[in-house]
Amino acid sequence: MALLNKNRKSVGVIGLGIIGTRVAAGLRHAGFNTCVWNRTPRPAPNFLGSPIEVAQECDVIQLFVADAKAVMETIEALAPALKPEHLIVCNATIGLEGTLAAAERVRQTGARFLDAPFTGSKGAADKRQLVYYIGGEEQDFLRAKPILEATSKAIVHIGSVGQAAVVKVVTNLISAVTVQTLAEALAIVRRSGIRPEALAEAIESNAMRSGVTDLKLPAMLTGDYSPHFALKHMFKDVQLGIEIANKLELDVPATSTVGGVMYGAVMKGLGDLDYAAVSKLYDNHTVAPKAAPAAAQ
CATH class of the missing domain: 1.10.1040.10 (N-(1-d-carboxylethyl)-l-norvaline Dehydrogenase; domain 2)
Incomplete structure (x- = not known):
């Protein structure tokens, strides 16, 4: 495993399915301090006890959960710990309405939200060659870009939140x-x-x-x-x-x-x-x- 770069912010990954597990590994390979959580505990490095603990350790949090319901449940679990410096990067494919609802709930906490679904399956994730589609404000995109680059071969900024979805x-x-x-x-x-x-x-x-x-x-x-x-x-x-x-x-x-x-x-x-x-x-x-x-x- 690559040595962790202590000068980099910690990144959270919530959802350790086929893709989330590999993204977390890719982030560690790139030198990011990576904290993870999954509803079903997994034997993974820096596996924390709850979403709140992830938010306490990480300002940028990627969500790789299954559907809109899981996204909203995760955001609700994170909400008590979210602050203006947090950026929630939603990588789940949840459609337009689900994305807009998730973005609004995150904004209610004062945190920032980026719509960032990906394309590419297990093989692409293994090779760190996902493609991310981005919907959101330029400042949030630029903040997340180095993190997304660690596990992707291309990033396409589509437009506003929901359009990437x-x-x-x-x-x-x-x-x-x-x-x-x-x-x-x-x-x-x-x-x-x-x-x-x-x-x-x-x-x-x-x-x-x-x-x-x-x-x-x-x-x-x-x-x-x-x-x-x-x-x-x-x-x-x-x-x-x-x-x-x-x-x-x-x-x-x-x-x-x-x-x-x-x-x-x-x-x-x-x-x-x-x-x-x-x-x-x-x-x-x-x-x-x-x-x-x-x-x-």
């Missing part, structure tokens, strides 16, 4: 729809009696090849759905996208259909697997799975 959600919609169509394509190839590897070979020189196809098709071919980004979390993000579209009175048929298929996959117990596991719905090479009713989305 929207961009993050819609980029996940693209990934979700891409993976669903990839699963369908693979099912068609298999049922046609074509060797599955031929699809990968064809895509390699095709204009539609992308980072998503490079990551997810090998998982589908091998059946290894170890979670890099869990299906239940992608389903949550698809729901957030549908909510945003509904408020804007936009019809999003592809997203809605994928949401229905993911709902069915989660109900079948696939939620903790990688979201490429939608391909498992075709394991018997039968007809395509039916989407859930719209009300279930």
Whole structure:
């Protein structure tokens, strides 16, 4: 482990899931004094006893929790210790309304808030190559930038608080729809009696090849759905996208259909697997799975 730089402020990381654990390790690697907390205790360096203890030790706190409810619960737990010098960096994907509500609650304490969702799964976090989308004031962005640079390959300042949340959600919609169509394509190839590897070979020189196809098709071919980004979390993000579209009175048929298929996959117990596991719905090479009713989305 790299020696800690005593001249740097301590950074807090709350939420030690797939990404939070790796971000904390990346911050330590970069020399930041890093304090962590998780609802379920973990054997991690500088694991503190509560969010309040994190706030007492750290002026900048990154949140890597699962959803809007967890974000608000964490902020409420932090609130008694928050002061004007604190900056809460929300890295969770919680959509527009959740982000605005979290920002308002933080501001009520006198602290600062930065909307900073990320893209990149376990592999990118391991390599400290996440991409952060930023929504917030310039002064807060500049303050957080050295911290975010320690675990990222790029940082994109989108605009005001909430705007980064929207961009993050819609980029996940693209990934979700891409993976669903990839699963369908693979099912068609298999049922046609074509060797599955031929699809990968064809895509390699095709204009539609992308980072998503490079990551997810090998998982589908091998059946290894170890979670890099869990299906239940992608389903949550698809729901957030549908909510945003509904408020804007936009019809999003592809997203809605994928949401229905993911709902069915989660109900079948696939939620903790990688979201490429939608391909498992075709394991018997039968007809395509039916989407859930719209009300279930």
